[in-house]
Amino acid sequence: MDIFAAIFAGLGLFFVGVKLIGSNIKQLGGRRFRKVLARATANPFSAASLGMAAGALTQSTNAVTFISINAVAAGLVPLRRILPVIVWANVGTSLLVLLAALNIHLLVLMLLGFIGLLYYFEVDRSDRFRHVVAALLGVGLLFLGLDLIRTGAGSMREVEEIRAAIGYASGSFVLAFLAGLVVTLAAQSSATVTMVAVAMAEAGLFEFDMTMMIVYGAGVGSGLSVWLMAMNLAGASKQIAVLQTITKCTGALVLVPLFAVGQATDWPAIRMLLDMITPVAHEKIAWLYLIYQLVSALIMSLALGPVFRIVERLYPETLEESLAKPRFIHSGGEVEVETGLLLVEREQQRLAGYLCDAVDWLREDTAAQRAGMNPPRLLLQAVPAIGEEISRFLSDLIDTAPPREAMERLTAMRTGQDTLNEMAVEIAKLVDAFDGTASADALEPAYASMVESLHLVLMIMREELETRDAFQRESLLLMTADRSDMMDSMRRQLMRGDQSLSKGEQERLFAVTIAFEHSIWLIRRYVTLVGAG
DSSP states (O other): OHHHHHHHHHHHHHHHHHHHHHHHHGGGOSHHHHHHHHHHTSSHHHHHHHHHHHHHHHOOHHHHHHHHHHHHHTTSSOHHHHHHHHHHHHHHTHHHHHTTTOOHHHHHHHHHHHHHHHHHTTGGGSTTTHHHHHHHHHHHHHHHHHHHHHHHHHGGGGOHHHHHHHHHHTTOHHHHHHHHHHHHHHHSOHHHHHHHHHHHHHTTSSOHHHHHHHHHHHHHHHHHHHHHHTTTOOHHHHHHHHHHHHHHHHHHHHHHHHHHHHHHHTOOHHHHHHHHHOSOHHHHHHHHHHHHHHHHHHHHHHTHHHHHHHHHHHSOOOHHHHHTSOSSOOSSSOOOHHHHHHHHHHHHHHHHHHHHHHHHHHSGGGGGGGGGSOOHHHHHHHHHHHHHHHHHHHHHHHTTOOOHHHHHHHHHHHHHHHHHHHHHHHHHHHHHHOOSOOOSOTTHHHHHHHHHHHHHHHHHHHHHHHHOOHHHHHHHHHHTSOOHHHHHHHHHHHHHHOTTOOHHHHHHHHHHHHHHHHHHHHHHHHHHHHTTO
């Protein structure tokens, strides 16, 4: 139980680490970090080098895979440019097997100690470094979890039941392959299983050919472990995980048939190659692991385009990802300030359309058409997601020290983006309070009237942003003038008009009217900031 508890705790720390990395890596999307990442993935060769380095440093393709998923989700690097990193990270993990003396445990402890010092000296409270420190903590916990898994897996060879199972499998290549696969699923590391197999071979538990099959099974098991850990993913994240699974299994698709041919013809090509590299048995296993990873990476690199297109068709982009993806601004390359302003205007026009469509969902007139409309909550969640990209893009433009007039426009648009984000919050409150379905509430006609009014104002705002029509802008400012006294009077009248309102209905009344009033005020604020262009 100690062994399996260590593996279970290791998995828990691994997931906590992945969560911490994912929640903080989005905040590391500044100009310098994006430039470094863009340069590192600029071409397949540099991206492959980055993947091998990441695999060697983390000693876990699972870690590299999920960090890459978070980087793509954060918009730090395009999906297609991260693919070589995923494929070649497997080769980097060979370092652990080739350098078996490497003490990962000590490195993990040193990393956690260093992170502890950062927290002790309150570096985590710095605006500049707090997300870096939190991301490092995630990396430290991730590594600690992997270390616990490896420690538990390494102790498996001392368990009598596992030794008996290995002894039973030693008489069958198929069972040896399955043993490598199953143990890797438990240990979450094909490199660890390979080292355990080396130790078993040195102890005389396995013949060399059986050990080869364990290594091949471990490769497939590692791919399946990525698949299982990504079961709840979808869209681009699922595509990355599936690609990694395919990559890990590709080596077995080539080397296992080659092994079978060698057994049938008494011409074992891989065994002969290993004999040429080294005469030492355990070194042969280490080199076999490297050959497996190289074969997988080379084949996948040659077939990456067609394979990924198939994966894209099988696991298409989700509606949530599509809605939350910027269409005009981008993180790579330099953009002139005037061009950048035009691109931001186009993005904010899209967001204004999202807000209008979200309110349109609540209208009684569209009840029969909702099956073909985007759900309001997805639209409203996409506004701050795209807003983060817009704010970073505007900050990058501000860092270029533009002329005064352009600086004022950039600042106004950044404040305007914050206003759009607030609108999404207020409209979300309306969605929560009034989902467009019929109810017995006596105030339902009043609610419907507010929804219609808000939808009309948002439609005019969207048209004004597209046409820059002065008459529309003046009309919009007139429509959104301060009506707080009128709203207070309306709330009192509605309360007096129906004394039978329950506490829940009273709370709903205040939630709807306040959200409506604040939304109208925010529309006026946004138009005042950026409506004039």
